[in-house]
Each structure stands twice: as structure tokens, then as C-alpha cells.
Amino acid sequence: MCTESALPGAPRVRQRGLSLIELIIFMVIVSVGVVGLVSVIASLTRGSADPMVRKQMMAIAESVLREAADQPFTYCDPADVNAATASSTAQCTGGAAASQDKGGGALSTPSPTNETRYNAPQFNNVADYGGFSKLNIDDITGNFAMAGYTASVAVARAGGDFGLADAGAALRVTVTVSHAGQDDYSLSTYRFRYAPRAF
Incomplete structure (x- = not known):
């Protein structure tokens, strides 16, 4: 509020302050x-846990990929009586259709089909992991479940990718890990049948 002097000879005072x-x-x-x-800080704070989640996805993918790739890649199932002597998938018990190559069919189930990752009989060949998927993925003993993480494995013949006459002489193993609110994370590796009777 400002007041002005009513006296005629008084000096004028300038108004000071802010208006409404x-x-x-x-x-x-x-x-x-x-x-x-505040909105910028909130979004940064909300996303601060994302690197940890992404790193966990990478660790899960690497672990499952290593587990699958470390399995034998043989003509026959390692439990097959002919596994140590077979020189082709046709010499497996039940012929090529019962071999680890499934006679050229899809590699989406273990062979034999009763094998699992967790219980006996367990997966014992790279191709057995094809089609495996698990929500709240855990280790091979069924412990240490990672809540909210899903891992799935795809196995495909990849011999043609390397110009091999036998497409089944190499496999591409891809592990995909997903978590809510994140992009999927995938890792792939190739496995060659360099020792078809070693298990």
C-alpha cells in the first residue's frame, strides 16, 4: 500500500513494492x-533400480545359456545304449526320429519327453532345452527363485548358417529373459557336434 503526501510543497515519494x-x-x-x-527427479528415482533389474536379466540369461551349452551334443540321448557307438542318428535306439535330432523335427521338447530340468531324468543334451520356459526362474536344483523373471530357451538347427551339409551338425541356442516393465533380453550361442559320442 502506498500513500502520497497531500502537501503541495512536499517531495513526491515513488511507489515501492509489488502489485497483487x-x-x-x-x-x-x-x-x-x-x-x-520434481517430475524430473521422480522419473530418475523411479528408474534408478532399472540397471539392477537389467543386470539380473543378463546374469540369468548367461547362466541358463551356459547350463544348456555345457550339455553334451551327441547323436543319441546319452542314456541310449547305442550312444557311445552310434556313428549317425539312424543308429540310435528307435532310429533317427528318437535321436537328439528328432529326425529333423522341431527341437521344442526333450528327448525322451519325460526329461526335465529339475527332476530325474534331467536334461542331458543341448537339444533337450528347446522349448524350456519357466516363470520365476531358479537354479537347476529348484532353489533361489527369481520372482518376476521368466526365462525361455529356443534351440534351432544352425549348420546351414555355417555352410555345413548337415543342418543338425550345429545348434543355435537362444535364451530370452523377460521382466515386467523391461524389454526382453536375449543371448545366443552356437554349439557344434564335434564329439558326437562324448558325454
Whole structure:
């Protein structure tokens, strides 16, 4: 509030202070700035755990991929009586259709079909992992479940990728891990049948 002197010879005093309109505009500008700053900080804070989740996805994918790739890649199932002597998939018990190559069929189930990752009889060949998928993935003993993480394994013949006459002489193993709110993470490796009777 400002007052002016009514005396004719008194010096004029300049008005000082802010008007109500100027004060409201200032408050609006400061409020918009604070809201913008808080929203940026909130999004950074909300995303701060994402690197840990992504790193966990990478570790799970690497672990399952290594587990699958470390299995024997033989003509026959290692439990087959002919596994140590077979020189082709046709010499497996039950012929090529019962071999680890499934006679050229899809590699989406273990052979024999009663094998699992967790219970006896367990997966014992690279191709057995084809089609495996597990929500809340855990280790091979069934312990240490990772809540919210899903791992799935795809196995495909890849001999043609390397110009090999036998497409089944190499396999491409791909492990995909997913978690809510994240992009899927995939790792792939190739496994060659360099020792078809070693298990």
C-alpha cells in the first residue's frame, strides 16, 4: 500500500513494492519450475533400480545359456545304449526320429519327453532345452527363485548358417529373459557336434 503526501510543497515519494498481479504471476512461474524439477527427479528415482533389474536379466540369461551349452551334443540321448557307438542318428535306439535330432523335427521338447530340468531324468543334451520356459526362474536344483523373471530357451538347427551339409551338425541356442516393465533380453550361442559320442 502506498500513500502520497497531500502537501503541495512536499517531495513526491515513488511507489515501492509489488502489485497483487505481479505477485501471482511470480508464484505461478516458480510453481511451474518446481513441478518440472520434481517430475524430473521422480522419473530418475523411479528408474534408478532399472540397471539392477537389467543386470539380473543378463546374469540369468548367461547362466541358463551356459547350463544348456555345457550339455553334451551327441547323436543319441546319452542314456541310449547305442550312444557311445552310434556313428549317425539312424543308429540310435528307435532310429533317427528318437535321436537328439528328432529326425529333423522341431527341437521344442526333450528327448525322451519325460526329461526335465529339475527332476530325474534331467536334461542331458543341448537339444533337450528347446522349448524350456519357466516363470520365476531358479537354479537347476529348484532353489533361489527369481520372482518376476521368466526365462525361455529356443534351440534351432544352425549348420546351414555355417555352410555345413548337415543342418543338425550345429545348434543355435537362444535364451530370452523377460521382466515386467523391461524389454526382453536375449543371448545366443552356437554349439557344434564335434564329439558326437562324448558325454
